[in-house]
Structures are given as C-alpha cells and as structure tokens.
Amino acid sequence: MAGLINNLLILLLVFQNTCLGFRSPLSVFKRYKDSTRSLSSECLGSNRPVISLGLTDFVLDIRMPGVTPKQSDTYLCMSLRLPVDEEAYVVDFRPQASMDTVHHMLLFGCNVPSSTENYWDCDEGTCTDKSNILYAWARNAPPTKLPKGVGFQVGGETGSKYFVLQVHYGDVSAFKDKHKDCSGVTLHLTHQRQPLIAGMYLMMSVDTVIPPGEKVVDADIACHYQKYPMHLFAYRVHTHRLGKVVSGYRVRNGQWTLIGRQSPQLPQAFYPVEHPVDINFGDILAARCVFTGEGRTTETHIGGTASDEMCNFYIMYYMEAKHAVSYMTCTQNINPDMFRNIPQEANIPIPVKSDMIMMTHGHHEETKKTDRISPLKQPKREEEEVLDQDFHIEEAVDWPGVNLKLGQVSGLALDLKNNLVIFHRGDHVWDGNSFDSSFVYQQRGLGPIEQDTILVIDPSNAEVLDSTGKNLFYLPHGLSIDKDGNYWVTDVALHQVFKLGIHDKEPLLILGRSLQPGSDRNHFCQPTDVAVDPVTGNIYVSDGYCNSRIIQFSPNGMFLMQWGEEISIGKAKPGQFRIPHSLTLVPEFGQLCVADRENGRIQCFQLETGEFTREIKHKLFGRELFAVSYIPGGLLFAVNGKSYPGDIEPVQGFVMNFSTGEIIDTFIPVRKSFEMPHDIVASEDKTVYVGDAHARTVWKFTSTEKMEHRSVKKAGIEVQEIKEAETVIEARLKNKPASTAPLKKWEKQHMVKQSSPGISFVLITTLLIIPIVVLLTIAAFIWWRKTRVYRADTEDKLESSSGRILGRLQGKGSGGLNLGNFFASRKGYSRKGFDRLSTEGSDQEKDEDDGTDSEEEYTAPPPPPVSSSS
Numbered sequence: 001m002a003g004l005i006n007n008l009l010i011l012l013l014v015f016q017n018t019c020l021g022f023r024s025p026l027s028v029f030k031r032y033k034d035s036t037r038s039l040s041s042e043c044l045g046s047n048r049p050v051i052s053l054g055l056t057d058f059v060l061d062i063r064m065p066g067v068t069p070k071q072s073d074t075y076l077c078m079s080l081r082l083p084v085d086e087e088a089y090v091v092d093f094r095p096q097a098s099m100d101t102v103h104h105m106l107l108f109g110c111n112v113p114s115s116t117e118n119y120w121d122c123d124e125g126t127c128t129d130k131s132n133i134l135y136a137w138a139r140n141a142p143p144t145k146l147p148k149g150v151g152f153q154v155g156g157e158t159g160s161k162y163f164v165l166q167v168h169y170g171d172v173s174a175f176k177d178k179h180k181d182c183s184g185v186t187l188h189l190t191h192q193r194q195p196l197i198a199g200m201y202l203m204m205s206v207d208t209v210i211p212p213g214e215k216v217v218d219a220d221i222a223c224h225y226q227k228y229p230m231h232l233f234a235y236r237v238h239t240h241r242l243g244k245v246v247s248g249y250r251v252r253n254g255q256w257t258l259i260g261r262q263s264p265q266l267p268q269a270f271y272p273v274e275h276p277v278d279i280n281f282g283d284i285l286a287a288r289c290v291f292t293g294e295g296r297t298t299e300t301h302i303g304g305t306a307s308d309e310m311c312n313f314y315i316m317y318y319m320e321a322k323h324a325v326s327y328m329t330c331t332q333n334i335n336p337d338m339f340r341n342i343p344q345e346a347n348i349p350i351p352v353k354s355d356m357i358m359m360t361h362g363h364h365e366e367t368k369k370t371d372r373i374s375p376l377k378q379p380k381r382e383e384e385e386v387l388d389q390d391f392h393i394e395e396a397v398d399w400p401g402v403n404l405k406l407g408q409v410s411g412l413a414l415d416l417k418n419n420l421v422i423f424h425r426g427d428h429v430w431d432g433n434s435f436d437s438s439f440v441y442q443q444r445g446l447g448p449i450e451q452d453t454i455l456v457i458d459p460s461n462a463e464v465l466d467s468t469g470k471n472l473f474y475l476p477h478g479l480s481i482d483k484d485g486n487y488w489v490t491d492v493a494l495h496q497v498f499k500l501g502i503h504d505k506e507p508l509l510i511l512g513r514s515l516q517p518g519s520d521r522n523h524f525c526q527p528t529d530v531a532v533d534p535v536t537g538n539i540y541v542s543d544g545y546c547n548s549r550i551i552q553f554s555p556n557g558m559f560l561m562q563w564g565e566e567i568s569i570g571k572a573k574p575g576q577f578r579i580p581h582s583l584t585l586v587p588e589f590g591q592l593c594v595a596d597r598e599n600g601r602i603q604c605f606q607l608e609t610g611e612f613t614r615e616i617k618h619k620l621f622g623r624e625l626f627a628v629s630y631i632p633g634g635l636l637f638a639v640n641g642k643s644y645p646g647d648i649e650p651v652q653g654f655v656m657n658f659s660t661g662e663i664i665d666t667f668i669p670v671r672k673s674f675e676m677p678h679d680i681v682a683s684e685d686k687t688v689y690v691g692d693a694h695a696r697t698v699w700k701f702t703s704t705e706k707m708e709h710r711s712v713k714k715a716g717i718e719v720q721e722i723k724e725a726e727t728v729i730e731a732r733l734k735n736k737p738a739s740t741a742p743l744k745k746w747e748k749q750h751m752v753k754q755s756s757p758g759i760s761f762v763l764i765t766t767l768l769i770i771p772i773v774v775l776l777t778i779a780a781f782i783w784w785r786k787t788r789v790y791r792a793d794t795e796d797k798l799e800s801s802s803g804r805i806l807g808r809l810q811g812k813g814s815g816g817l818n819l820g821n822f823f824a825s826r827k828g829y830s831r832k833g834f835d836r837l838s839t840e841g842s843d844q845e846k847d848e849d850d851g852t853d854s855e856e857e858y859t860a861p862p863p864p865p866v867s868s869s870s
Helices: 002-020 024-034 334-339 718-734 741-750 758-791 796-810 817-823
Strands: 050-052 057-063 073-080 090-095 104-110 132-138 150-154 162-169 184-190 196-204 217-224 230-239 243-250 255-260 271-279 283-292 312-320 325-328 391-397 409-414 420-424 454-457 464-468 477-481 487-490 496-500 509-511 526-534 539-543 549-553 561-562 579-586 591-596 601-606 612-616 625-631 635-640 653-657 661-669 677-682 688-690 697-704
Touching: 057 073, 057 162, 090 132, 104 184, 132 196, 132 230, 162 184, 196 217, 196 230, 196 283, 217 325, 217 334, 230 243, 243 312, 255 271, 283 312, 283 334, 391 661, 409 677, 409 688, 409 697, 420 477, 420 688, 420 697, 477 526, 477 579, 487 526, 496 526, 539 579, 549 579, 579 741, 591 625, 601 625, 635 677
Parallel strands: 150 196, 196 325, 409 477, 526 579, 579 625, 625 677
Antiparallel strands: 050 057, 057 184, 073 162, 090 150, 090 184, 104 132, 104 162, 196 312, 217 283, 230 271, 230 312, 243 255, 243 283, 391 697, 409 420, 420 454, 454 464, 477 487, 487 496, 496 509, 526 539, 539 549, 549 561, 579 591, 591 601, 601 612, 625 635, 635 653, 653 661, 677 688, 688 697
C-alpha cells in the first residue's frame, strides 16, 4: 500500500507542475517590473514596456529613453531584455516614429548587447555575439503584420534573449528645440507555438561604384540557394538618393520570376509579395539596383553617410519550424552574364511624385568637398551593412594536414589554384639567443635553412605538391602571393623582403640589406609581412619588430612613402604601432588592414594615401592580435595571441563583419590546441587555415551551417495541421478563396488564441479536472486488481505485486518515474519529445608548460617590453 501511495504522490506532483505552466503572464512579468526603463516626461509613448494581453499574448514596447542627438548622421542604440525565459514568437511590428526626426530604425535580436547603458553610440557596436535583423523601418512605412501561423522565434534555448534597437537620426535640425525623442517599435508576441518560423534574407551590394555624371549604373547581386524550401511573403528595398528602382527575382531553369519591384524613394515598408514565390534548393536569388550618377562630381561608393549609396533588397520568408533558419545574406554576383536576360522592367524607374520624396532622405545635406570627414570618426553603421552570416567555423577533423612534419610555422597563403602554401623555419628556432640588443642576428654560423621552407599543399588531402626555398632563409616570417602567382616573403634575421618566382631558383627582387637592421628607406628591422596591390602592383611592407611603420614601394621596388610611429605615453593613437605583425588587403574598399599585435587591435588605412580609416578592437582579442585575413564579400578573419597570467580571454580565431567590425563567430581546433597561432588565411568559400609557430601545426577550418537545437516534436501540432496552415496562408497571400474546410478547421483549432478570458477559464478548469479524474480511475483500477487477485495474500506479497503492476510506470531497474516508457505504450504516441538532444563534445584546451622558450620567438625591443615575440 505504501508503494501505491508513493507513486500516486509522484503523479500528482507531475500533473501539478504541468498545470502550473498555465500561469498568468503577469507573474512572469513581475520580476521585470523593477528593471523597467523610465522614459522622459516629454515622450508621448507608453512608459510600460510590457503589457499583458491575456494568458498567451503580450506587447513589448521598445523605445529610445528620451534622447537628443547632437549632430546629423547620429546612430544610437538601446537594448531591452525579453521579459520571459520561455519561447515566444513576434507576430506584429508597429513603428513608433516619424521620418521628420528618424531616417531609419533597425531591430536586432541577440544574446549579448554591446553595452549595458540605457542607450549608447552605435559606434560601439550593436551586439558582441551573433545578431539577426528582425525588422527594418524607414520613410513613414506602415506597420508590418505577419501572416497567421507565422512568427519570429525568440527566447527559449535557441532564440534571442535581447532586442537591440538602432535608430539613425539623419537631419538633426528637428532637434533645435532640444526636445527628447522616444522613437521605437511596439511588438506583439505570443507564447502560442507557430507552425511556421519567419526569417530575413538580405541581398546587398558591397562594391558598387557610381561614376560622376553617369546616367545609368546597375548594381547586380545573385546567389545560389542551398537550404530547405522557404516561402516568400514580403519584401523591402533600400537605397539613398541616387537609387531609381530596385527589383528582386527567383531564377529557376533560366526563368525569371518577380519577387518584388519598388522605388526606394517611396516609403520603405515591407510590401506584400503579390504572387507568392517559393524558393527551393538550387534556385538562384537575384536582385538589381538602378542608380544615376547625375549631379555628382565625384565617385559614389557603398557606405553609411549622406554622400554614400546602398543597394539592398530585403525578403521576409517563412519555413517549417524544424528546418528554420532565422537570417541569411547574399553579397555576391555568382554569374554576371545571367543579368543579360533580366526582365526589362528591372531597368525602368518607377515614377514618384515630388511631394513623396524627402529631399535629403533624412540625412543632412551632402558634405562639401572642403569638409573632409575626420578619419578618427568612422561612418556610422547603416542597416544594410550588417553581414551576419548563418554559418559556423569548425575544424575539418578529417584533414590530415595537422600531422605534417613542420618547423615553426610563420606564414600562410593561398596560390592561384587555391592550394595552401606554408612558410616554415625547418630546423631553425627563434629564441632568446637569436638577436643581440641591436637586433643583429647572432646565429649566422648555423647557415641558412637546409630544408625547403615553402611547401605547396593540396587543400583536400594535404599532400605536398611542390616545395622550394632551400638554403635561402634564416628565420622566415611573412608570406603572401600576388596576382601573378609570385611568392613575397620576409626574413626577420636577414631584415629583407624577397620576391620569388614559382620555379625560379634566384629571387626576382630583394628589398633591404642582408643582415643589416635599420630604419631608413633602404633598411628594415625585422620586417613581418608584405602585401601587393593587385591593381597598381604597389608593395606594402610592415616593418616590424623594431620599427613601427608601413612602407609603400613601387612595383619595381622604389620607395614611395611610409606612415606609422612608435607609441608615446598613454593609450595608442591611430597610426601608432607596437609590432605591425600582419597585413591584409581589402580591395573592395581600397584599404590595407594591419594586425597591430601588441596593441591587440586591427588598424585600416587608405592604400594610396596611408590615411587612417578605422580601428577594430574587442575585449575578446585580449592583449595581442597576431594575424588578419580578408575575403571578398565583407568578412574579416583574425587570431589572437597567447594569454598572459590572469587573463581570461582564450586563444582563438575570430570571424568579423568588416563593415561593422562586429564579431560573427569564434573558433578553436579540436585536435591539439592553439599555442601561438601565428598566421591565418581564408578563401572565398570560407575555408580557413591557421598556422601555429609553437605547435608547429596547420589546421584547416570549414564553414558549417549552425544547426539550431529544436525539438522534432511540434508540441501537439501534427504535420497535417501544418499543411492546412500553409493552405490558409497561401490562399490569403493570393487573395483567393481557398477551401473553407481547412480554414474553419484551422481557426477552430486555434480559437484559444483569440478566446475571451471566460473561455480560457473554462479551458483551464477542464484541464485541471481531467488529471484528477484520471488519477482516481488509475487508483481504483489498481486497488481492484490487487483485491481480486491477491486478496488472501499477506501485506508483504500485496506490496510486491503492486510494484510489479507499476513496472510499466517505472524504468527497468529504477525507482523513479519514467514518463517516456509509460506514454510510449499508448497508441499513436511519438516519444520524440522525451528523447534527449544529442550533444557534441570538444576537447578542452590543455594547459601548456610555459617554463621554456626554446620554441618561442623572442625579441627585446626598447621599452615598453614585449612579453613574447614571433
């Protein structure tokens, strides 16, 4: 009898916990009350961020907390935490703004906002982790309501925990009276699980140049689609003042199907897709922006200020929940020739009445030529500059290259065939005995390295395809490959830079004096890296460990200019270096980016002038940033250095959005561990290689889709119900009557979402009574069985028999309740909801013995001292 009572008590507890799940949202929001932001009394908006709409729905009001921008083109950000921990779905967006004061608004979803302040300058970033665009608004666009059964997923285990609002204040003349602004957006959210998950697909041109006076300029974007089917239901276009028309298409088997076409001078709302379009694996998504350069006297580039332009085509879509991807981007043009067949409508501007055009697009008047933008103040982040990628970098654990027998790996590059090229030191080691206090190499008696120092590796199987560089170098360092396939290398012991032909035994060009350190035009001091401009052929050398400069040479080696200086007292300023360690070219923007190693940052400069353009620095970098690599499309890759005692930042790789500087992803190897990752190189397909000077290893990393952890079970929504929901949605999008049976069934099954409080009370009461009735029935049945079969038995036998009958409720050999086994015996039940999600383990980074520097690069530059060198 005691066993029976114990098991009944357990069942009561389980059902009680289940019923508690139907608590009022007011109790969930109680903890949120004290953290509510206080809005300015001048604001007309609500000061209640959370408003309950019954048992399942609530409203979230996301507003700027009363701000007054001081100058035009100000970008301000604020964050608001989702007030619930459970999964929720955004089903409606209502803008609370006017284009009289706001140029555009952008709403992100993420887990770690860039600041904890009430609001901050978006130059600091929006989020420090992966962020998704949920909503965009501009030019008095109307509200956006999603189709029934569709929602943006937030909260829970996989969804975003924070909303970050970015507001671009273009022309601040409206704030002459110094009033407070509380622009923002109001969200309608529900806990009702949506069978279809919404997402955003952003098509964006990043390299368009509009010549001055040119009448028509086309910017084309095209990408292959390689995911599960998605259904498009809304689109939005965006350019600045030069845009005439933006069009988007699906291309399937050569046939162009219009997604949407609109003038960017009209309200930039999400317009419904007139004829629903589905996108399948293998389709091509294509878009064209038509610009004019008339009225301009200089070239116009892609950017975020008044004088720049943008070409963007947003698509809202929905997918089945189990395959849902929340955000995707396309920034390439995979097949320029295909645009010869684009429908003629894409080239015809849409007439717009003059009273519909906001003269300056919310920006201040175009900057005069005499007013140069300060290089210390970067152009603010425009919504379309976000290149958050839906991929994750992971080690290719089956790649055998990690087992190559190498010396200290100092440089990596990719040749014209995309083969990996490794520059290593063979049996030579940079240690504390390598140089004297004047940076003169002390181990010349060893002679040059007798092994081949340059290896060409097959990227698929790591076989050595070719090798060279024997008896040429003492301490190899940097490596790059120009557009003609020539190798450019640096040697810190020789203090020289070399140009090598692929099959030439002698260097084609040598810069610097052998074994002679110096700081004039003809000498280097431990030069670290070299880059060659593919357009001009100009040579850029980072010099180096004992000089703090970047030097520009002509293609034949003539000195042209230099920039940079050592750090003075205090914080490092732009253009100051403490070991410029690695270079990468950003040809799309005409820039050269430098890994400023000991300052733990990336600095970027104009190629032709050496003018500072931007700094990228994150706490996650730690104290050192060793190497950087850029790929077309706007992605920047980097690796940091070995942690100092007491530091918490791990040694890892980074993927960044070049335009915003934000970190998209981080990565570490599974096999072995990073010790001193010295160089990094990436290919356009997002394959990444990292070479480590201490571990004497090269790792290969590849991009994999971020698989979101979603339960396969649809919480009571069966597959047939999803199909019926799609029928209803497609019928409404087409504006045609569908069969009334699926519609009535769908609405009947979801009446609880729109029911009155009285009906909800009846529903809850019923749900509470049913478990009690079931419990009483189970108890009566068990008592009847025991009395009938074992009436003559002793109390001990009765308890033993009772335990056997409850065996199907208990796990085999266990004393605990196993609901999975119990419900699995019910007809038609799928136990997937009780299955554990599989998890992937990874090796922890091992603690290395730091007691020796026998394999560590070492240098002794003047104060401040450098802890480790490479």
